[in-house]
Amino acid sequence: MTSARIIILFVLAAVAEIGGAWLIWQGVRENRGWILAALGVVALGGYGFLAALQPDANFGRVLAAYGGIFVAGSLAWGIIVDGFTPTVWDYVGSAVCLLGAAIIMIAPAVSAPVSD
Structure with missing residues (x-):
């Protein structure tokens, strides 16, 4: 269940x-109102709490791995919500980031940490 929990x-x-940042973007850059920006701030706060619920106790590891998820998720959001058309290099870069995230989160379970 831990792997499923991590992914969820x-x-x-x-x-x-990403949704919070998009709401702020819409509120401020697209002049769609400060209510959207305020909702974005709330969503960004929710992100912080969700990240804190990860079972791994190492903040740096969780955030580093999440970086790969953020890259892929941002491209997916752009495709789905904004009609963005990625290049092949966007897809390759996203795949590399997801591979990096997987290595960070899975490798500690199968190997000891590097020490001096």
Whole structure:
């Protein structure tokens, strides 16, 4: 269940962070009102709480791995919500980031940390 929990929390965190940033963008840059910006701030706060629920106790590891999820999620959001057309390099870069996230989150379970 831990792997499923990690994935679900990362997906929910991505929706909260990317959605929150998008709401602020819409409110401020697209002049759609400060209410959207305020909702974005709330969503970004939700992202912080979701990230804190990850089972791994290492803040740096969780946020580093989440970075890969954020890159892929941002491109997906752009495609779905904004009609963005990615290049092949966007897809390749996103795949590399997701591979990096997987390595960060899975490798500690199978190997000891590097020490001096």
